[in-house]
Amino acid sequence: MYRAEVIPAAVYFSCDKVPEELKQVLSKFNQDQVGLLCQIDSMITMIGSKLYTKVKARVDKKTEVRRSVMSNMRRLAALYVHFQNVIETEDMSPASIKSTDCVQPQATIKDMFNRRNYEALEEACRTYTSRNDGDSTDKSKLMISLYYLLLKAAKIVGVHYLTKEDSAAANTVAEFLEVLAYYKNDLIGRAIYANNKNRQTRLRRPQQMPRHEDLQALRTYTINRMKSILNDPYLQFTSTEFVELRDMVCCRMTLLFNARRGAEAARLQLSNWNDARNKAWFDPARIEAMSDVRLFLLTSVLFVVMFSPSIVE
Numbered sequence: 001m002y003r004a005e006v007i008p009a010a011v012y013f014s015c016d017k018v019p020e021e022l023k024q025v026l027s028k029f030n031q032d033q034v035g036l037l038c039q040i041d042s043m044i045t046m047i048g049s050k051l052y053t054k055v056k057a058r059v060d061k062k063t064e065v066r067r068s069v070m071s072n073m074r075r076l077a078a079l080y081v082h083f084q085n086v087i088e089t090e091d092m093s094p095a096s097i098k099s100t101d102c103v104q105p106q107a108t109i110k111d112m113f114n115r116r117n118y119e120a121l122e123e124a125c126r127t128y129t130s131r132n133d134g135d136s137t138d139k140s141k142l143m144i145s146l147y148y149l150l151l152k153a154a155k156i157v158g159v160h161y162l163t164k165e166d167s168a169a170a171n172t173v174a175e176f177l178e179v180l181a182y183y184k185n186d187l188i189g190r191a192i193y194a195n196n197k198n199r200q201t202r203l204r205r206p207q208q209m210p211r212h213e214d215l216q217a218l219r220t221y222t223i224n225r226m227k228s229i230l231n232d233p234y235l236q237f238t239s240t241e242f243v244e245l246r247d248m249v250c251c252r253m254t255l256l257f258n259a260r261r262g263a264e265a266a267r268l269q270l271s272n273w274n275d276a277r278n279k280a281w282f283d284p285a286r287i288e289a290m291s292d293v294r295l296f297l298l299t300s301v302l303f304v305v306m307f308s309p310s311i312v313e
Contacts, residue, residue: 021052022045022048022049022052024066025048025052025066025069025070026038026039026045026048028066028070029070029073029074033081034074034077034078034081035074035077037077037080037081038070038073038074038077041077041080041109043108043109043110043157044073044076044077044080044109046156046160047073047076047153047156047157048069048072048073050156050160051068051069051072051073051152051156052065052069055068055069061267072149072152075142075145075146075149076109076149076153078128079112079124079125079128079146079150080109080112082124082125082127082128083107083111083112083117083120083121083124084107085124085127086120086123086124086127087107087111087117087120090120090123110157110169112150113153113154113157113158113172113173113176114172114176115172115175115176115178115179118176118179118180118183121150122183122186122187125143125146125147125187128142128146129142129143129146129191140190140191140192140194140195140198141191141195143187143188143191144188144191144192144195147180147184147187147188150180151177151180154173154176154177154180155177157173158170158173158174158177161173215255218251218255219252219255222248222251222252222255223252225244225248226245226248226249226252229241229244229245229248230245
C-alpha cells in the first residue's frame with residue numbers, strides 16, 4: 001500500500017525548474033514574506049541551489065547543510081526586503097514595468113548586484129543589522145555574515161550570466177564585486193572590531209561561564225537517566241530510546257571535554273569505535289618505542305575515556 005506524499009504548493013506550482021534535492025529544503029520554509037520569497041523568487045532559488053550543490057557532499061552533516069542553506073537564503077531574502085524599502089524611500093528605483101493585471105516590484109534582486117545601487121544596498125545592510133531594543137551597537141556577526149553571503153551570491157550570479165552568454169550582465173556583477181571589495185572596511189570594519197573585542201573581553205569573563213551547580217545537576221541527571229535506560233530489563237528498546245541515549249552520551253562527552261567541539265561527538269559512528277578498538281590509528285613503530293607506562297596510558301586509559309561505557313561515570 002502506497003502512502004501519498006505531501007508536496008508544498010509553493011514548490012509544486014513554481015514556474016522555475018527546481019532540482020529534486022532542493023525541494024526538501026524549500027518545503028521547510030515558513031509561509032511568511034521572507035519564506036515565500038525563498039520559494040518563489042527564481043534568483044534566490046538559483047542561488048540556494050548552487051549553495052546546496054556546493055555543500056551537499058558533506059553526507060555526514062546533512063542537517064547542518066540544510067540549515068546553513070536555509071539560513072543563507074532567508075538572510076538574502078530579508079536583505080532584499082530591506083533593499084526594496086530603501087529603494088522606495090529614497091526614490092532610487094529603476095523604471096517599473098506598468099501592468100494592469102499585477103503590480104511589478106520596483107526593484108528586483110538582480111538590482112542588488114548593480115554598482116549603481118550599492119549605496120542603497122549598504123543602507124539596507126545597516127538597517128537589517130540594527131537593533132530594535134535601543135542599543136546603539138549593531139549585530140556584528142550578522143553584518144559579517146551578510147558581507148560574505150553577498151560575495152558568494154554575486155559570484156554565483158556572475159557565473160550564471162556567463163553560462164547564459166549574457167556578457168553585459170556578467171560585467172555588471174563583476175563591477176559590483178569590485179565596489180564591494182573596495183568598501184569592505186567601510187561596511188564590516190566596525191563589525192569585525194566589535195566582534196573581536198567581544199570575544200576578547202565579555203565572553204572570557206567568569207560571569208559568562210556556566211555555574212558549577214548547573215553543570216553538576218546536568219551531570220547527575222545524565223548519568224542517572226543513562227543508567228535507568230541501560231539497566232531496565234523490561235524496557236522496549238526502540239528508536240526513541242536509542243535517540244535519547246545517544247543524546248545523553250553526546251551531552252556527557254561534551255561536558256567531559258569542556259564543551260570543546262561538541263558537534264564532533266554527535267557525528268561519531270560505530271566505525272570510529274571499531275577503529276579505536278582495533279587500534280587503527282596507532283603507529284606500530286611508535287608503540288614499540290614507548291615505555292610500559294606510556295603504552296598503558298595510550299592503549300588503556302585513553303581508550304576507556306573516549307569510547308568505553310565507563311564514560312557514564
